[in-house]
Amino acid sequence: MLRAVYRALWWIVAPLAVLRLLIRSRRERGYREHIGERFGFARGRVPEDAAPLIWVHAVSVGETRAAQPLIAALLEARPDARVLVTHMTPSGRATSVQLFGDRVLRCYLPYDLPHTVRRFLRAWRPSLGIVMETEVWPTLIDECRAADVPLVLTNARMSARSFKRAVRFGAAAREVFGGFTRVLAQSPSDAERLTALGARNLAVLGNLKFDMATPPEIVARGRAWRAAIGARPVWVAASTREGEEALVLDAFAALALDDALLILVPRHPQRFDEVAALVERRGLRAMRRSTWGGAAQAAAAASAAGEPLPRDVKVLLGDSMGELGAYYAASDIAFIGGSLLPLGGQNLIEACAVGVPVSIGPHVFNFSQATADAVAAGAAVQVADPADLARVLGELFADKSRRVAMGAAAAAFAARHRGATGRTVAVLEALLPQAGA
Secondary structure: OHHHHHHHHHHHHHHHHHHHHHHHOOOOHHHHOOHHHHHOOOOOOOOOOOOOEEEEEOOOHHHHHHHHHHHHHHHHHOOOOEEEEEEOOHHHHHHHHHHHHHHOEEEEOOOOOHHHHHHHHHHHOOOEEEEEOOOOOHHHHHHHHHOOOOEEEEEEOOOHHHHHHHHOOOHHHHHHHOOOOEEEEOOHHHHHHHHHOOOOOEEEOOOHHHHOOOOHHHHHHHHHHHHHHOOOOEEEEEEEOOOHHHHHHHHHHHHOOOOOEEEEEEOOHHHHHHHHHHHHHOOOOEEEHHHHHHHHHHOOOOOOOOOOOOOOOOEEEOOOOOOHHHHHHOOOEEEEOOOOOOOOOOOOHHHHHHOOOEEEOOOOOOOHHHHHHHHHOOOEEEOOOHHHHHHHHHHHHHOHHHHHHHHHHHHHHHHHOOOHHHHHHHHHHOOOOOOOO
């Protein structure tokens, strides 16, 4: 009964979803492109292409970046195979282009209707499907099972909050989660909740995000920016979400360090102009990364006389893609967004890997295990609100030895948890046709 209701709701929602795409395209044009793919109309593969196809679903930017080491390892382990990466957002698709170029195929995942999913599976003929973290689509699971396509929930996580919601559906939830061929969980607590929801063939392999390596050239770019910024206290508020920037600016005002610089990096690029206007209304001089790039790049060469960042600039707006690691490398302290409001938090592992002390808000239900482990390792401090954030920032800026110790602890924490990619590839390879078969 619940399944029939779910599918009926999709029939109602699908036209509204297209309307929403068109509305969102006013701010991000990519939403009006490739709409047919969202209904399974994709060019797909030519019939004579018999190579195994590994399909990886990564919703948006964060999931695509998290999947990067896994996709790279699969390309290396199975050079005979093709890799298809599906997304739900234009920014996720653009990130895939940036990371992999033409080494992978890509399209949007269709809406969760039986005929659209069947059309997608017929067009691409995947040998193996991999969905990341929390992507649980009942019809997709059913249709993959009917088409005999192994579907693996990889880097799987299940927060206590999500578990409470899912368990209300009883047998229906157990049927959905039991439909995965394998479930590869991040942590024992994730595995326990997923097992209670009916997941089978489950293994705990760790978090793939620990294997995300910031390219050396990106770290070097951040160090060059720092040289151009000069000897000022610098902190970055990374991956902030709507409504959060105002709270970050409240903390910045309460910090009351005249010479401090805030690097403010909104998570979604369509909000750059909105955030710039907010900073201007607060009476703070801001500069965009996109307009300051020439001076920062010039500062990378010791012999070049690049213009430093003006001292009266209080906020550097991170309006670029693919440079989050550089923003971390340019900062003394990182604050991870999505956590001052009940949004679930964002990934703190990349900041730790760069060796930056981390602060994060109270709402981290999407990253509870990684956050708890980082705090326990001395790599991160959890704050309660903007006032508490200002207090912690002030303490860390006043105590360089503590900052250095936290940064070292953060790098060690990230290094200690690496290795999930290799373990995951070993499991996935066993589900693929043998090379040459």
